[in-house]
Amino acid sequence: MNRKGWKIFFVTMFIVCAAASSFAATITKYFEEVYDFNPGGDVIVRAVNGGIELSSWSQDKVEIVSEVKVRAGSRREAEDLLEEVEIVVDYDSDRIRVEADYPKHLGKNGFFKWAFGSNGGVWVRYWIKVPEKTNIDLKTVNGGIETENVEGKAELRTTNGGIEASDIKGSISVQTTNGSVRVKVDSFSNSDEITIRTVNGSVRLALPSNVSADLEAGTVNGSIRTDFPLTVRGRLTKRNLDGKIKDGGGSIILGTVNGSVTVSER
Numbered sequence: 594m595n596r597k598g599w600k601i602f603f604v605t606m607f608i609v610c611a612a613a614s615s616f617a618a619t620i621t622k623y624f625e626e627v628y629d630f631n632p633g634g635d636v637i638v639r640a641v642n643g644g645i646e647l648s649s650w651s652q653d654k655v656e657i658v659s660e661v662k663v664r665a666g667s668r669r670e671a672e673d674l675l676e677e678v679e680i681v682v683d684y685d686s687d688r689i690r691v692e693a694d695y696p697k698h699l700g701k702n703g704f705f706k707w708a709f710g711s712n713g714g715v716w717v718r719y720w721i722k723v724p725e726k727t728n729i730d731l732k733t734v735n736g737g738i739e740t741e742n743v744e745g746k747a748e749l750r751t752t753n754g755g756i757e758a759s760d761i762k763g764s765i766s767v768q769t770t771n772g773s774v775r776v777k778v779d780s781f782s783n784s785d786e787i788t789i790r791t792v793n794g795s796v797r798l799a800l801p802s803n804v805s806a807d808l809e810a811g812t813v814n815g816s817i818r819t820d821f822p823l824t825v826r827g828r829l830t831k832r833n834l835d836g837k838i839k840d841g842g843g844s845i846i847l848g849t850v851n852g853s854v855t856v857s858e859r
Contacts, residue, residue: 617664619662620675628689630655635727638733644739646740648722657689658720663716664714677695678715693717725743737755743760743761743763746764753771753772754771756775761778765778772794788844794849798855798856800859811833811849813851815853823836
């Protein structure tokens with residue numbers, strides 16, 4: 594393409610971008626409910642284009658707060674789109690499942706359709722309070738996950754986003770594709786299991802000083818470091834580690850492709 598052609602192309606793109614910024618509208622609504630809940634039950638959250646923050650409190654209840662944000666070519670279109678988005682809660686006193694029901698037609702034709710007012714986007718973010726003894730299953734796409742002070746089985750999954758979990762008591766399974774993972778464990782028994790995997794990001798695990806566990810750690814492009822003395826099984830390399838902390842016990846498996854693995858003492 595000659596210079597004149599490039600100039601026409603960039604001018605056209607500028608006009609399109611200007612039209613998008615001039616006529617696009619973003620509006621927000623909130624959902625908030627509190628449910629009676631039995632400690633030891635299951636809380637399940639599914640999100641797309643948004644993060645999840647979950648922590649415990651002293652009440653035998655689950656509080657769900659969500660922010661729904663939509664973008665469209667005009668305010669009228671944004672209002673219509675917002676009306677189509679619904680937070681769906683499947684509830685009983687031992688199990689709660691939360692997810693957003695939203696238009697599935699979004700995103701088919703990408704930027705140009707949105708630029709001229711016929712497409713948009715939806716983002717849903719959650720803030721959740723649960724009893725301390727609760728099993729949690731949190732999954733999101735394009736968003737991070739944060740959890741704090743939960744005792745029970747925890748399963749945390751995201752595709753594009755980091756994961757941070759602190760003051761965890763019990764087994765935890767963590768997986769992300771593009772993001773780093775930080776986990777701080779408050780207590781760990783011989784029957785507990787920790788599994789943390791990512792592709793592009795580092796893995797950082799902090800354990801109590803009295804931990805006794807079987808540890809496997811691996812990376813392709815990165816390093817492995819641990820604060821704990823280990824009894825190593827097999828061959829020790831810079832990128833793979835298999836051994837025991839003290840007498841062994843609960844299982845800890847850590848892995849990444851592009852990033853480092855660090856096991857530290859709290």
